[in-house]
């Protein structure tokens with residue numbers, strides 16, 4: 001691929017397409033690439049957000065779910081009072097992949 005060639009249509013259409021969702025990351029690779037604010041291990045990564053109201057958390061979870069459906073990569077969502085925990089793993093790979101990291105890093109803008 002030459003330097004100036006445009007990204008493939010698949011990458012433009014589906015940003016998650018660029019992240020490898022097939023290969024489970026090693027613990028070392030994961031430690032080096034863990035997105036800010038996230039924690040976990042090679043099996044699963046998670047992060048919690050606090051909200052002023054319960055419904056603010058529910059609406060955040062809805063935005064996360066909408067994005068998940070768009071990219072066909074679905075986190076677990078635990079909605080509790082004024083708090084939401086999002087957990088990512090790639091079921092098809094048996095653990096955390098680059099796609100999980102990419103999706104996790106993107107959620108701050110949905111807050």
Ligand SMILES: C[C@H](O)[C@H](O)[C@H]1CNC2=NC(N)=NC(=O)C2=N1
Nearest residue numbers: 072073074075089090091092093
């Ligand atoms: C066909 C469909 O895209 C796949 O089953 C997707 C759905 N959402 C998914 N979400 C997650 N977290 N892991 C997967 O392996 C996965 N696979």
